[in-house]
Amino acid sequence: MKKVSMKDIAKELNTSITTVSFVINGKSAAMGISPATEKKVRDLIKKREFNPNSAARMLRTGKSKTLGLIVEDIGNFFFGNIAKIIEIEANKNGYNVFFSSTENNDETAKRLINKMRNSSVDGYIITATQGLKDEVMKLGKENIPFVLIDRLIPDLETNYVILDNYQGSYNLTNHLIERGYKNIGFISIYSEMTMMTEREKGFSNAMLDGGLQLSEKNFLKVQFAASGASTINHIAEFLSNNTELDALFFATNYLGVMGIEALQKVNLNIPNDIAVVSFDDNDLFRLLTPSITVASQPIHEMATKSIEMLLRIIKKEQRLTENRGEVIKPEIIVRESSPFKKA
Amino acid sequence: MKKVSMKDIAKELNTSITTVSFVINGKSAAMGISPATEKKVRDLIKKREFNPNSAARMLRTGKSKTLGLIVEDIGNFFFGNIAKIIEIEANKNGYNVFFSSTENNDETAKRLINKMRNSSVDGYIITATQGLKDEVMKLGKENIPFVLIDRLIPDLETNYVILDNYQGSYNLTNHLIERGYKNIGFISIYSEMTMMTEREKGFSNAMLDGGLQLSEKNFLKVQFAASGASTINHIAEFLSNNTELDALFFATNYLGVMGIEALQKVNLNIPNDIAVVSFDDNDLFRLLTPSITVASQPIHEMATKSIEMLLRIIKKEQRLTENRGEVIKPEIIVRESSPFKKA
DNA sequence: CTGAAAGCGCTTACAG
DNA sequence: CTGAAAGCGCTTACAG
Numbered sequence: 081m082k083k084v085s086m087k088d089i090a091k092e093l094n095t096s097i098t099t100v101s102f103v104i105n106g107k108s109a110a111m112g113i114s115p116a117t118e119k120k121v122r123d124l125i126k127k128r129e130f131n132p133n134s135a136a137r138m139l140r141t142g143k144s145k146t147l148g149l150i151v152e153d154i155g156n157f158f159f160g161n162i163a164k165i166i167e168i169e170a171n172k173n174g175y176n177v178f179f180s181s182t183e184n185n186d187e188t189a190k191r192l193i194n195k196m197r198n199s200s201v202d203g204y205i206i207t208a209t210q211g212l213k214d215e216v217m218k219l220g221k222e223n224i225p226f227v228l229i230d231r232l233i234p235d236l237e238t239n240y241v242i243l244d245n246y247q248g249s250y251n252l253t254n255h256l257i258e259r260g261y262k263n264i265g266f267i268s269i270y271s272e273m274t275m276m277t278e279r280e281k282g283f284s285n286a287m288l289d290g291g292l293q294l295s296e297k298n299f300l301k302v303q304f305a306a307s308g309a310s311t312i313n314h315i316a317e318f319l320s321n322n323t324e325l326d327a328l329f330f331a332t333n334y335l336g337v338m339g340i341e342a343l344q345k346v347n348l349n350i351p352n353d354i355a356v357v358s359f360d361d362n363d364l365f366r367l368l369t370p371s372i373t374v375a376s377q378p379i380h381e382m383a384t385k386s387i388e389m390l391l392r393i394i395k396k397e398q399r400l401t402e403n404r405g406e407v408i409k410p411e412i413i414v415r416e417s418s419p420f421k422k423a
Numbered sequence: 424m425k426k427v428s429m430k431d432i433a434k435e436l437n438t439s440i441t442t443v444s445f446v447i448n449g450k451s452a453a454m455g456i457s458p459a460t461e462k463k464v465r466d467l468i469k470k471r472e473f474n475p476n477s478a479a480r481m482l483r484t485g486k487s488k489t490l491g492l493i494v495e496d497i498g499n500f501f502f503g504n505i506a507k508i509i510e511i512e513a514n515k516n517g518y519n520v521f522f523s524s525t526e527n528n529d530e531t532a533k534r535l536i537n538k539m540r541n542s543s544v545d546g547y548i549i550t551a552t553q554g555l556k557d558e559v560m561k562l563g564k565e566n567i568p569f570v571l572i573d574r575l576i577p578d579l580e581t582n583y584v585i586l587d588n589y590q591g592s593y594n595l596t597n598h599l600i601e602r603g604y605k606n607i608g609f610i611s612i613y614s615e616m617t618m619m620t621e622r623e624k625g626f627s628n629a630m631l632d633g634g635l636q637l638s639e640k641n642f643l644k645v646q647f648a649a650s651g652a653s654t655i656n657h658i659a660e661f662l663s664n665n666t667e668l669d670a671l672f673f674a675t676n677y678l679g680v681m682g683i684e685a686l687q688k689v690n691l692n693i694p695n696d697i698a699v700v701s702f703d704d705n706d707l708f709r710l711l712t713p714s715i716t717v718a719s720q721p722i723h724e725m726a727t728k729s730i731e732m733l734l735r736i737i738k739k740e741q742r743l744t745e746n747r748g749e750v751i752k753p754e755i756i757v758r759e760s761s762p763f764k765k766a
Numbered sequence: 767c768t769g770a771a772a773g774c775g776c777t778t779a780c781a782g
Numbered sequence: 783c784t785g786a787a788a789g790c791g792c793t794t795a796c797a798g
Contacts, residue, residue, distance in 0.1 A: 085775060096785040112783050131541045135481035136775035139790050160503035164524050176521045176542050181507050198474045199519050364707040439769040455767050479791035482774050
C-alpha cells in the first residue's frame with residue numbers, strides 16, 4: 081500500500097503535476113486553472129486521501145512549517161500553559177511545534193537550538209538562559225526568526241515579550257507597605273537575568289520610597305539548582321536569624337512553595353506571625369489556607385503576543401531587527417496571606 | 424551565505440558524495456572507507472559546520488526522526504512532566520517531538536493525529552480520547568508505531584502504558600475504611616474510559632469487600648467539560664444533600680482541587696467534618712493545610728516506559744501487534760486529610 | 767576501496 | 783489555460 085503522490089493524481093486525471101500543485105497551493109486563480117479542472121483535482125485529492133509529502137515540500141521550499149519552542153521547564157505551570165497556547169495558535173497557522181526544556185542550563189539550551197536548527201525550524205520562541213547571548217546573536221545574524229519570551233538577554237536588542245517585572249515587584253511590595261509591614265524579607269535566587277534584577281530593584285525602590293530601611297538582613301539568595309530540601313533549610317535558617325521580619329516576598333512561585341514549607345518547619349503562622357506574597361501565581365497559591373497574595377503573569381496574553389510576533393517576523397511583516405518588544409503588566413491579586421497588620 | 428552541503432564537502436576534498444555520506448552515517452567501516460579518508464572528511468565537516476539537510480534525508484529515507492506526543496493537556500502537572508521526560512529520552516535517541524493537547528476532545532485528537540501524519544512522524548505516544556478507536560486502529564493497519572499512555576481504548580488490544588487504576592482505587596478506598604470511615608462519596612466524571620470505570624470498580628469492590636453499603640447516594644458524576652464554577656456548585660449541592668457522608672474520594676486531581684473549594688463553600692472542615700482522598704498527586708495536595716492523601720502516579724516510570732516501548736517498536740525490536748502492556752502500580756501517600764476517624 | 771547516477775516528491779521558471 | 787523539466791540534498795544499489 082503505497083502512499084499516493086501528486087504524480088498519481090495527475091496521471092489518473094490525465095493532467096500535469098503542475099496543475100495539481102497549483103490547485104493544492106491555492107494558486108488556481110492566479111495561474112488561470114479552469115474551475116472545472118480545479119474541481120476535478122480537488123475531488124480526486126479528497127477521494128484518494130492525498131496529502132502532500134512534507135519532506136519533499138520542505139526540501140524544495142526550504143520552509144519546514146515547524147516552530148521551535150524552548151522553555152525552562154515544560155512541566156511547570158507557567159511554561160506548560162504557555163506551550164499549550166502557543167501550540168494551538170501555531171496549529172491554526174499551519175505550523176507544528178517542537179519543544180524542549182533547558183532546565184535553565186546554558187549548554188542544554190545551546191544544544192537544543194542547534195538540534196532544532198538541523199531540523200530546519202522556521203522560527204523560535206525562546207526562554208533565554210543567562211549565557212545564551214552569542215547563540216541568539218548567531219540566529220540574528222543568520223536571519224532566523226525568533227522571539228524571546230519571559231526574560232531578556234542583557235545588552236541584546238531584539239524582539240521579546242516579557243513581564244514588567246520591576247513594576248509588578250514594586251506594586252507587590254507597596255501592597256505590603258500599605259498594609260503596615262515594615263520589615264520585609266526578599267527571597268530570590270542568584271541570577272544575572274534582568275527578570276530577577278528587575279524584581280529586586282522594584283522591591284528595593286518601593287521600600288526606599290516608602291521610607292523604610294534596607295540592609296543585607298532584608299535579602300536572601302539561594303542557588304537555583306539547589307535541591308528542594310537544601311533551599312528549604314536555607315530559608316528556615318534565614319527566618320531563625322531574622323526574627324524581626326514581619327513579611328516575606330518570594331521572587332518566584334517555586335521559592336514561594338518552598339518558603340511555605342520552611343515556614344511550617346520553623347512554626348511560623350501565615351499571616352499571624354508573618355505575611356507572605358509571591359511573584360507568579362499558581363493553583364496552589366489560590367487554594368492554600370491561607371491563600372497567597374501574588375503578582376500574576378497573564379499567561380494567555382504573553383503566549384499569544386509572542387506567537388503572533390514570531391509569525392509576523394516569519395511572514396516578514398516585521399523585521400527581525402525591528403526590536404518591537406511587548407511589556408506585559410502583571411496583576412496584583414490580593415489574598416489572605418497579606419492582611420492589614422495588627423497593631 | 425549558502426548552507427554547506429555534502430556536495431561542497433566532497434568537491435573540496437576531491438572525493439565523492441557517496442564517501443561523505445558513508446562517513447556521516449557511520450558506515451565507513453562496513454563500506455571500507457580508509458581511515459585516512461574518513462578523518463579528512465570528518466575534519467572538514469567540523470570545520471565547515473556541516474549538518475545534513477534533514478528534509479532531504481527524510482524524503483529519501485521516509486524517516487523523519489520525529490515523534491508525535493498527543494496528550495490531554497500539556498499545561499497540567501501530570502502531562503507536562505510526562506512530556507518533559509519523553510522529550511529528553513527522545514532527544515537522547517536522536518528524535519525531536521511534536522506535541523499537542525486534545526483537551527479530551529475526539530475531533531481535536533483525530534485532527535492532531537492526521538496533522539502529524541502529514542508531517543510524517545515516525546511514531547506516536549497518545550493519550551486516547553473516548554471515540555478514538557477507529558483512528559488508532561487505522562494507525563495499526565498502516566503499521567505506524569504508537570503506544571497508548573495513561574488510558575486504554577475498550578476492546579482494542581495494543582501497546583500501552585497505564586496505571587493500575589483498579590488496584591490504586593481499591594487500596595485508597597480501603598485506607599479510608601481501615602481508618603473508620605463508612606459513608607464514602609465517590610466523585611468522578613462521566614466517562615466510558617476504562618481509567619474511570621476501573622477507578623469506580625475499585626472503589627465499589629473495596630466498599631463491598633469492607634461490608635459497607637452502596638447506593639446512588641455514594642456517587643456523584645460531573646461533566647468533564649463543565650466550567651470550574653459549575654462543577655464546584657454541583658459538588659457543593661451534592662454535599663448539602665448528603666450530610667451523612669464522612670469521607671470523599673475524588674477520582675482525579677482536578678476534581679479534588681474543585682472539591683476542596685466546594686468544601687470551603689459549604690463550610691465543611693477537612694478532616695474534622697469530612698475526610699478527603701484523591702487519585703493523582705500534585706504539588707498542591709502536598710502543601711495544602713491539611714495535606715491531602717492520594718494515590719500517586721509514578722510519572723517518571725510511566726514516561727520512560729512508554730518512550731522506550733515506542734522506540735522498540737520503531738526499531739522493530741517489538742511488533743506493533745505484540746500487545747505488550749505495562750501496568751504501573753500507584754502508591755498510596757497517606758497525609759493529613761484522612762486521619763483515624765474520631766468516635 | 768571509491769564514484770557516477772537514479773530517484774525520493776515536491777515547486778516553479780519557462781515554454782507554448 | 784496547461785505541461786515538460788530542472789533541481790532541492792540526500793541515500794544507496796550498482797559498477798569497477
